Amino acid sequence: MPADRLLTRSDVEDARRALAGVVRRTPMEPSRVLSEAVGGPVHLKCENLQRAGSFKIRGAYRRIQRLDDAERARGVVAASAGNHAQGVALAARMLGARATVFMPAGAPLPKLAATRDYGAHVELVDTLDATFPAAQDYADRTGAVLIHPFDHPDVVAGQGTVGLEILEQVPDVATVVVCTGGGGLLAGIATALEGTGVGVVGAQAAGLAAWPASLEAGHPIAATGTTIADGIAVGRPGDLTFALVAARVQEVVTVSEEALARAVLQCLERAKLVVEPAGAAAVAAVAENPRRWPTPIVALVSGGNTDPLVLVDLVRRGMVAAGRYATLHVRVPDRPGYLADLLRRVGDLGGNVVDVAHDRLAGSPGLGPIGIGAVEVTLTLEARGHDHRARMTAALTEAGYAVRAAEGQGL
Numbered sequence: 300m301p302a303d304r305l306l307t308r309s310d311v312e313d314a315r316r317a318l319a320g321v322v323r324r325t326p327m328e329p330s331r332v333l334s335e336a337v338g339g340p341v342h343l344k345c346e347n348l349q350r351a352g353s354f355k356i357r358g359a360y361r362r363i364q365r366l367d368d369a370e371r372a373r374g375v376v377a378a379s380a381g382n383h384a385q386g387v388a389l390a391a392r393m394l395g396a397r398a399t400v401f402m403p404a405g406a407p408l409p410k411l412a413a414t415r416d417y418g419a420h421v422e423l424v425d426t427l428d429a430t431f432p433a434a435q436d437y438a439d440r441t442g443a444v445l446i447h448p449f450d451h452p453d454v455v456a457g458q459g460t461v462g463l464e465i466l467e468q469v470p471d472v473a474t475v476v477v478c479t480g481g482g483g484l485l486a487g488i489a490t491a492l493e494g495t496g497v498g499v500v501g502a503q504a505a506g507l508a509a510w511p512a513s514l515e516a517g518h519p520i521a522a523t524g525t526t527i528a529d530g531i532a533v534g535r536p537g538d539l540t541f542a543l544v545a546a547r548v549q550e551v552v553t554v555s556e557e558a559l560a561r562a563v564l565q566c567l568e569r570a571k572l573v574v575e576p577a578g579a580a581a582v583a584a585v586a587e588n589p590r591r592w593p594t595p596i597v598a599l600v601s602g603g604n605t606d607p608l609v610l611v612d613l614v615r616r617g618m619v620a621a622g623r624y625a626t627l628h629v630r631v632p633d634r635p636g637y638l639a640d641l642l643r644r645v646g647d648l649g650g651n652v653v654d655v656a657h658d659r660l661a662g663s664p665g666l667g668p669i670g671i672g673a674v675e676v677t678l679t680l681e682a683r684g685h686d687h688r689a690r691m692t693a694a695l696t697e698a699g700y701a702v703r704a705a706e707g708q709g710l
């Protein structure tokens with residue numbers, strides 16, 4: 300069916316009117332770091348600062364608001380690992396509908412707690428995959444209305460309202476980059492921007508990327524895999540979202556796990572924004588493809604609901620990916636003075652030692668067995684970036700030490 304028969308810009312405009320006074324018009328922040336990298340203006344649209352911490356309230360509210368009184372009285376049900384759960388819970392409370400949400404037992408505790416705080420009844424099931432059939436079954440048994448996370452015209456129109464705000468906030472925008480999972484957000488924004496000449500690009504985690512192969516094949520294809528970006532870890536595009544994206548989106552690119560971690564760190568450190576990995580995918584795509592799209596570019600930051608412990612881990616990973624953290628295995632003679640010499644050299648090279656560990660037995664792979672009279676010192680260091688880390692490794696090697704960077708550090 301032609302995309303225009305499925306959803307049009309005027310549906311998104313109607314959703315915008317319905318959402319007035321309900322959702323925040325989130326800030327648009329210029330990004331100096333990305334603008335410099337790209338050679339033209341780049342802005343961040345901060346939906347991580349939206350109510351309930353992501354854009355999801357837009358689609359959930361529009362969908363529930365369009366139910367008739369009898370449907371709303373039967374309550375709503377959803378399946379989600381987090382952001383959709385919170386969006387549905389908050390929207391249902393605002394509209395006076397009872398909400399039941401099926402969540403995986405392993406969902407992040409803050410997301411579980413927030414969903415309950417918004418007044419939803421939470422049912423835990425074993426895995427994320429089991430949540431949707433459980434919600435469907437509940438809907439069949441009780442008559443509650445299933446609120447799909449992306450594949451429904453009202454949900455897509457609600458998410459598309461972000462696109463209308465982008466046009467008002469950056470009227471000369473040339474490209475909008477949007478992270479995508481099931482495709483509701485991407486399809487909605489592309490619909491909002493239809494006919495404006497603005498290019499819309501999707502960004503997906505390479506670890507689980509169903510969109511590029513689906514677009515190539517001309518129909519939705521399921522993919523498997525894993526990613527730290529749990530918000531966009533969706534195995535198959537929706538049928539409606541696929542038709543809209545295929546007709547209206549320029550391309551969907553993928554980003555690596557390291558690029559996602561670097562983008563989370565960059566948002567935190569440079570833009571002072573708390574962003575979850577899925578929410579940083581568009582930032583990662585722009586950082587990885589600095590000359591690919593015309594500017595001004597708007598990168599959508601879609602959500603900020605992340606467990607503080609996961610954030611700590613991500614920041615660490617981001618620092619490793621940016622060359623700012625290094626773990627070096629160094630062999631030194633097991634004699635007094637050698638450790639002090641090693642630490643002095645690292646200090647002279649500008650490395651800040653965070654941790655020192657000694658090993659006389661196993662050793663790290665790559666440097667061979669530890670001989671008698673030798674010891675392996677593992678240094679965890681703060682560095683200033685990839686070049687600095689490589690210079691420290693080279694200088695220690697030149698000084699006669701056998702040195703190896705820990706796995707995954709690209710040295």
Ligand SMILES: Cc1ncc(COP(=O)(O)O)c(C=O)c1O
Nearest residue numbers: 382480481482483484530601602
């Ligand atoms: C933070 C965040 N970003 C992006 C998405 C992707 O949205 P969609 O499934 O509509 O593509 C989600 C979905 O849950 C999300 O939580």
